[in-house]
Amino acid sequence: MNPHDVVATVWRMESARIVATLARMVGDLGLAEELAQDTMVVALERWPVDGVPGHPASWLTATAKHRALDLLRRQRRYQEKLGLLPPPETAEPNLDDYVGDDLLRLIFTTCHPVLAAESRVALTLRLLGGLTTDEIARAYLVPPDTVGKRITRAKRALAERRVPIELPPPAEAAHRLATVLEVIYLIFNEGYAATGGDDWTRPELCAEALRLGRILAGLAPAEPEVHGLVALMELQASRIPARTAADGSPILLQDQDRRRWDRLLVRRGLAALARTEGTFGPYALQAAIAACHARAAEPGDTDWDRIATLYQVLAYVAPSPVVELNRAVAVGHASGPERALAIVDTLTLPGYALLPAVRGDLLARLGRSAEAHAEFVRAAALTRNAAERAIFSARADSLRTPPPAGPHRSA
Template sequence: MTPPIETIYRHESRRVLATLIRLLGDFDLAEEALHEAFLVAMQRWEHDGVPSNPRAWLVSTGRFKAIDRLRRQARFTPLLQAQADALAAADWDDEDVEDDRLRLIFTCCHPALAADAQVPLTLREICDLTTEEIARAFLVPPATIAQRIVRAKGKIREAKIPYQVPSLAELPERLDSVLRVIYLVFNEGYSASMGADLTRDDLTREAIRLGRLLLELLPEPEVMGLLALMLLHESRRPARTSAGGELVLLDEQDRALWDASLIAEGCALVEQALTTRRFGPYGLQAAIAAVHAEAPSAEHTDWPQIVGLYDVLLRAVPSPVIELNRAVALAMRDGPLAGLQQVEAILARGELLDYHLAYSARGEFCRQLGRLDEARLAYEKALSLTRQTPEKHFLERRLASLTPI
């Protein structure tokens, strides 16, 4: 591709694809049409120049290429002729492209689709990641990801899932699914579930891009909250690892490395979301992240406010993971014994028994209390459960720092 076409592809291809999917009603046909449209563009624009509205040109060209393809195939499958004729007769509005992207996001995250297919389908169709890239992100074979995507597309086609934004009555349930998928993408990038690297900045960038898009198209408080939460977490990413790639805990991070522009944007979104008084779990988590972001150091963090926000969050979304996070904040406010008691209560209920961070927190509290034998056992348990190399190295350093029993 020539540089102008490369730029247009980077900025417009997903928008064009979203419209083609709506017009053609088929993911695979739309993807083929998109590629054919760009091939034609490479041949024509070099001589004719880039059209004034390249997006509309590409949609129109892709649409006619799809119609031609269906008519050629109609010689073997006569029913395709009727489909081609219907597409040729239909009109489309080139000013409706932004809504098409929103429609596609909601389609990829439709509750009728399997949960383990929603994220790969979103990454493939919205983010333009390859099957191999998605497979690497989630450490599963590419064939598994490909099968999930194929099944999801088949479900959309067979169930005739509409390409549309849900009605106001359906929106809360459907929006939750979209936000969950975007947050899962971000979390996998921010703290990879396994592998040699702590973070995947390509995934965090894609999740934030999706969050910005969703906020642009649907400015709801929880969308603001999710985008704010991602921005505030992302602001700390440069300080989360050392020059050698080792994990650096929050209270040990060089806050001068935090991205002030992302913090300012995230805090403004938090304030905007909270003033609506219609905030939810993402807004509350973002508010917690904002308190961290605005503190000059761990010691000067408003820990009572953070504990209070966790109390509200737990009432809204009871969760042992949130309870664990609250225990860490409680330890900063009231001391390690208070945190340890909370973690032990969680484990005693039989929750988080396979969650390495629960044992890592228990080990940290025991270390601070001088209960080194218990700390060693907890760190060893956490080490046996984690699958991420930087976290393994961190836990190994913690174990090495303990006085031998």
């Protein structure tokens, strides 16, 4: 692989950890980002000349930490010369560091109460999820400029309020938990179904979200929604091996070879779901829906009635147009496309490609091919993911009405 490509790949996988580590060291989010970017530039300059190191991720992390230490030493020497600092004291271990994970520390920091809820999510997704501004905008169905302003305001607020890059006390952490769970799940979702680019999935984001979720489960073992989120991610991640063909083309749920599903992740997901028994939080409900698919050996064995009921409860607990759209899909399988279409026709989701895609599928099942064709064309135009666009375009082509045959003319 080209050294520049290696840098890009490793950076995509490791940048969040590097920024988190640097943020803990220097105590400044903006400075941590600058140092991390400088490290990537150094790699782009040196690896083509010196060769790719044997452990590229470790090289990036070590180089970034050395640059941060050099900067801190220079700052300290300068302040000592000005008489602004007392003699250095021996550092003591932080006995309140009850997790000891830089990424988790930074997630709780970027979910600080001084930030508006939407800014917390946008900043955390940008820094720790590796999502671009466009990807975050797509996840929240808002313009990219709006997301960019949220991120800028969030960084400014953290700097102006001098928010420390640290884990909050356990009691305060509980209040930030809902936002942290939302952020982790959005990171997972971007890995499970990439909003843009050529890749159908980004497994490294799924793996990172799962890692963070499992850490949270250890941190808050009595919180059912933490286990609900872990269960949901484990069960959905179990399908990733079956979601793409050998050539990388996507395979939809109903066409997947379920023998390729990761049974270990299924077992882990079901075990985590068991720890939410008797609760009705949004993540536990979604995990219960995913479990219906995991327990079905074949698509025809899926309990769509139960799924439709669970979505109805979810729509009450956490109402949103996207939940209603998913409920419509379940109703379409359980009770027929006509009832599902009645639900879909009440929804407004500007710019959301799955709305016309679901509507197109229901129309096709009702034999309304021309309308279905138009909906899939619209869905293909809305999506930014190349693999998803190919699926919608193929469906549109399959529904194209052939032109009427004209009078025969001999050559």
